[in-house]
């Protein structure tokens with residue numbers, strides 16, 4: 001069922017900007033999300049990552065530029081409208097009920113029922129069966145779907161949320177820092193399902209401040225800095241090291257190196273020198289790292 005075409009973008013932003021009153025949180029952002037591809041959005045605190053995904057997921061409207069979904073210009077007034085177009089967002093504070101069983105959480109808000117209206121009841125058997133099938137299809141094997149969701153590890157909970165979005169027909173999956181609170185192993189678990197969603201043909205937007213996580217699964221990398229895109233490059237155009245330097249705010253690190261060089265016990269040897277850094281590329285212009 002994986003779509004072969006990697007042409008038409010599922011979501012396309014052109015010169016998108018957003019002001020909160022007179023605070024300019026985002027400006028001139030270009031981004032495309034394609035089926036079977038992982039687009040990584042990186043950036044430091046306050047760079048505008050959440051603002052960007054809130055626009056795509058229907059929580060905020062953009063105030064400048066063009067936002068196309070399936071080729072049509074859109075401006076969502078609610079997350080429901082985004083969902084109707086197959087754009088699903090998994091937030092870090094997952095909207096789940098930890099004390100309820102896994103299968104119940106899988107269907108939360110979209111419970112399956114059976115029987116005619118006045119005596120309609122939850123179709124528990126079908127929900128359990130379907131949740132089990134969908135989780136297995138993503139390679140997620142849980143011993144017991146009756147266990148409360150809260151007993152799963154952070155990585156497993158994220159995975160259930162990803163499988164849920166896939167089941168309910170998402171074509172675009174937005175993940176807001178899914179690995180931020182996780183250790184190495186659990187992050188690995190989540191990255192595996194990011195790849196599984198990609199392989200099922202979804203367009204994934206992976207928000208992270210970790211260039212290593214991004215580079216493990218990413219096809220395209222967009223680095224936000226103070227609300228503008230300072231790097232937009234495909235995998236063949238940027239290496240992990242360059243991405244890390246961009247992410248770290250190369251110029252700031254170089255300045256930090258200078259400052260920390262005087263401090264005993266702080267090893268600044270591996271920090272970039274100012275002379276190592278190219279001037280930030282203008283939007284859209286990909287750096288070459290070969």
Ligand SMILES: Nc1ncnc2c1ncn2[C@@H]1O[C@H](COP(=O)(O)OP(=O)(O)OP(=O)(O)O)[C@@H](O)[C@H]1O
Pocket residue numbers: 020023024025043044045046047048049050051052
């Ligand atoms: N509702 C709001 N009203 C006013 N300013 C806002 C609002 N939301 C965000 N901002 C501002 O917009 C800028 C970008 O914020 P945003 O939350 O998008 O950054 P971020 O990259 O997600 O940061 P973090 O890594 O901390 O989550 C910040 O300067 C922030 O203070």
Ligand SMILES: [Mg+2]
Pocket residue numbers: 049050051
């Ligand atoms: Mg944020």
